[in-house]
Amino acid sequence: MNAFSRRGACPALSAPMQTGDGLLVRLNPVAGEMSPESLIGLAESALRHGNGIMEVTARGSLQIRGLTAQSAALLAAEVDALDIAVRTGVPVETGPLAGIDPQEIADPRPLAERIRAAIEEAGLVQRLGPKVSVVVDGCGQLTMDAVTADVRLAATRTDAGVRWRVSVAGDGQNARPLAFADQGAARDIAVAALRMVAEKGREAHARDLSERQLVSLAGWLCLTSLREAPPSVLPDISPSGGEIGSFDAGFSLTTPEIGETIGDGVISPLEGEMSGRAKGGASRKPIGLFPLAGHATALGIALPYGSMPADNIIALAQH
Incomplete structure (x- = not known):
């Protein structure tokens, strides 16, 4: 032991x-x-x-x-x-009905596995504190809105198909939104955020990231060269100034409408809307009967x- x-x-x-x-x-x-x-x-x-x-x-x-x-x-x-x-290792959590809920927007398990693998590949398991966590929410009958996490990824329907709303430092209501992204880019943004947290030490959380670092993460989709690189080869990120990309230091991160830009870069090129919480099935308390795929039923107690x-x-x- x-x-x-x-x-x-x-x-x-x-x-x-x-x-x-x-x-x-x-x-x-x-x-x-x-x-x-x-x-x-x-x-x-x-x-x-x-x-x-x-x-x-x-x-x-x-x-x-x-x-x-x-x-x-x-x-x-x-x-x-x-x-x-x-x-x-680092907890990457999905909901209790993940993959078997006919009402969820997307099965969160494949993305969660990709994030776990990327965390291992990037060597972050020993560098992050034991309370750092990631939530991947398929947004079905039982959402993960009430669970606080350092990085959140929530499935969202858009005109372009399913995208993942990436946010940091909070629960489904108060986490800081960064971007909508496809599965690959969402994974990369999540791991980049965890690398930034790791650079601050094992006591750090995503809430400790600077405004400049958050803006840098939000601009990830604009940085095509980094977007195509696997997390394991990304440069180490300094908490004092080594952000991803270059932005004006005085820029303030806000929740953009779809199509709005930060500087010259689009935060999210997707059609649709960025609501207060990702749209999906109506979330409810995890007690009672829940219809599942294949005419099965789950009983929550x-x-x-x-x-x-x-x-x-x-x-x-x-x-």
């Missing part, structure tokens, strides 16, 4: 965090879902090695508390034996205060 995480870090399975009631681990399954059999096995492991309470975070991860150094190692071994692959005894979860999964 690795050294215990400090408070404020993400308590991954390999780096549990010390809390008042023992060690805490957090699991985010790669598949985004678990079979009833896997969930039962994990809950039984939580009963054996933790305090018997399982929690679901606002971002859909599972937490197990009350572990010791020895029992945390046993839990990790049992998770491996259950063949539950868990995500590591809420755990009291986000937690439930593991034996109750076992009983629920058995029905």
